[in-house]
Amino acid sequence: MSQHSGSASELSEEKAGPKTERGRRTLRRLLDAAGEEFGQRGFHETAISHITQRAGVGLGTFYVYFKSKEEVFRALVADMGARTRHALSESVKDAPNRLEAERLGIRAYLEFVRTHKSLYRVVMEAQFVAPEAYRAYYRVFSDAYGQQLSQAAKRGEISDGDTDVRVWVLMGASTFLGLKFGVWEDDADVNAVSEAAADLMINGLAPRANKGDAS
Amino acid sequence: MSQHSGSASELSEEKAGPKTERGRRTLRRLLDAAGEEFGQRGFHETAISHITQRAGVGLGTFYVYFKSKEEVFRALVADMGARTRHALSESVKDAPNRLEAERLGIRAYLEFVRTHKSLYRVVMEAQFVAPEAYRAYYRVFSDAYGQQLSQAAKRGEISDGDTDVRVWVLMGASTFLGLKFGVWEDDADVNAVSEAAADLMINGLAPRANKGDAS
DNA sequence: GCCGAACCTGAATGTTGACTCATGTTTCAA
DNA sequence: TTGAAACATGAGTCAACATTCAGGTTCGGC
Numbered sequence: 455m456s457q458h459s460g461s462a463s464e465l466s467e468e469k470a471g472p473k474t475e476r477g478r479r480t481l482r483r484l485l486d487a488a489g490e491e492f493g494q495r496g497f498h499e500t501a502i503s504h505i506t507q508r509a510g511v512g513l514g515t516f517y518v519y520f521k522s523k524e525e526v527f528r529a530l531v532a533d534m535g536a537r538t539r540h541a542l543s544e545s546v547k548d549a550p551n552r553l554e555a556e557r558l559g560i561r562a563y564l565e566f567v568r569t570h571k572s573l574y575r576v577v578m579e580a581q582f583v584a585p586e587a588y589r590a591y592y593r594v595f596s597d598a599y600g601q602q603l604s605q606a607a608k609r610g611e612i613s614d615g616d617t618d619v620r621v622w623v624l625m626g627a628s629t630f631l632g633l634k635f636g637v638w639e640d641d642a643d644v645n646a647v648s649e650a651a652a653d654l655m656i657n658g659l660a661p662r663a664n665k666g667d668a669s
Numbered sequence: 670m671s672q673h674s675g676s677a678s679e680l681s682e683e684k685a686g687p688k689t690e691r692g693r694r695t696l697r698r699l700l701d702a703a704g705e706e707f708g709q710r711g712f713h714e715t716a717i718s719h720i721t722q723r724a725g726v727g728l729g730t731f732y733v734y735f736k737s738k739e740e741v742f743r744a745l746v747a748d749m750g751a752r753t754r755h756a757l758s759e760s761v762k763d764a765p766n767r768l769e770a771e772r773l774g775i776r777a778y779l780e781f782v783r784t785h786k787s788l789y790r791v792v793m794e795a796q797f798v799a800p801e802a803y804r805a806y807y808r809v810f811s812d813a814y815g816q817q818l819s820q821a822a823k824r825g826e827i828s829d830g831d832t833d834v835r836v837w838v839l840m841g842a843s844t845f846l847g848l849k850f851g852v853w854e855d856d857a858d859v860n861a862v863s864e865a866a867a868d869l870m871i872n873g874l875a876p877r878a879n880k881g882d883a884s
Numbered sequence: 885g886c887c888g889a890a891c892c893t894g895a896a897t898g899t900t901g902a903c904t905c906a907t908g909t910t911t912c913a914a
Numbered sequence: 915t916t917g918a919a920a921c922a923t924g925a926g927t928c929a930a931c932a933t934t935c936a937g938g939t940t941c942g943g944c
Binding site: 638662 | 711712713767768771793794796797804825826827828830831834835837838839840841842843844845846848849850853861862865866868869870871872873874875876877878
């Protein structure tokens with residue numbers, strides 16, 4: 455209901471980025487500043503004036519680029535989603551099989567979180583500030599992830615099992631590892647952590663049948 | 670610095686619950702109302718007046734029992750921690766071994782989340798509203814969980830591995846399952862979900878060596 | 885060297901809501 | 915019965931922003 459924006463040509467409902475170079479630069483400054491502030495102080499502790507000050511622009515300028523505080527926040531969540539997906543698919547690109555892809559994925563994810571702590575916190579806070587954006591973030595993720603797992607199972611690279619459940623178990627594991635070892639303890643050995651985690655995800659907790667291991 | 674509360678006998682720094690029955694009842698009403706409101710609308714969307722109205726008391730009464738909005742919130746997080754720990758240790762009480770305990774724990778956790786959605790959301794939001802309480806919540810959890818895993822490994826009931834990492838992987842998995850199948854899709858089959866999850870945690874993704882399974 | 889579009893600005897507005905406090909009311913031990 | 919401790923109350927205070935707006939400034943094509 456209430457879908458009457460006026461002009462008939464804009465189906466996508468308002469968009470249109472900056473027209474000049476100056477505008478694009480200002481937009482980027484605002485986005486970066488917002489990411490830092492939201493990530494550091496959280497959504498509610500961050501005032502628009504904090505963002506504009508950090509960006510080095512006037513308060514009013516903010517509203518030239520965004521309709522509201524929530525809007526930047528949503529933009530940041532979407533941005534983080536795109537970047538994360540990109541980083542992960544890159545890191546997994548030439549994995550020989552799914553188990554190896556998992557291993558690589560976990561490591562890449564941890565490293566990515568470390569180098570994007572602010573945006574990572576933004577995504578997590580989105581659960582409360584922008585629930586729809588949060589769900590969308592994980593929906594996109596889980597859809598792609600589920601595809602991969604199903605196909606791998608079909609190929610026999612991994613055992614059969616409930617894909618949906620597996621996806622959420624794996625995303626949860628990565629997310630918590632990211633929080634603990636990426637954000638809170640950013641001095642931990644990423645390598646060791648991701649190896650241990652991958653081992654658990656691949657082999658489970660069950661005791662190994664035979665201890666003999668040929669190199 | 671600045672530790673001069675006056676009376677010398679109060680080492681624990683302010684506490685002292687209600688003295689009368691009336692007081693205890695009012696306190697409980699406020700806590701319950703706060704849990705509901707915070708869980709439903711979130712910390713920042715909840716006004717103290719919402720809480721007192723739901724509790725059926727005057728606005729000022731709130732401040733008879735709590736020093737601030739944050740304080741109730743923290744109390745709720747602590748309460749949820751205690752309840753969750755209790756529910757889980759009960760459910761796992763007579764598991765024959767650790768793998769079985771994991772299976773039971775996951776199911777119990779999911780069920781618990783379903784029946785305590787509001788407080789569950791409060792705990793998650795604590796990450797941003799009361800970070801210290803949030804970390805404490807997981808610290809207590811992971812300490813106990815780590816103990817269990819280490820001992821089980823020593824007993825040979827589970828394979829060896831980095832306990833700290835495992836604890837966080839498992840907590841993350843449960844938390845996300847709780848969010849997805851406990852809060853968001855509360856019509857999913859808890860049984861199926863927890864079985865599938867337990868299977869993954871216990872056996873991992875790796876293809877089973879021999880398909881033959883003797884009952 | 886001019887014009888309109890694009891962009892910039894920060895003082896002013898208006899709302900919201902946590903917290904205070906002066907004033908009751910209830911309880912209960914003596 | 916009584917007085918004081920415990921409890922209850924809600925109008926009023928006050929600071930903190932999000933958002934608006936009326937009035938600039940800069941830029942690129944001509």
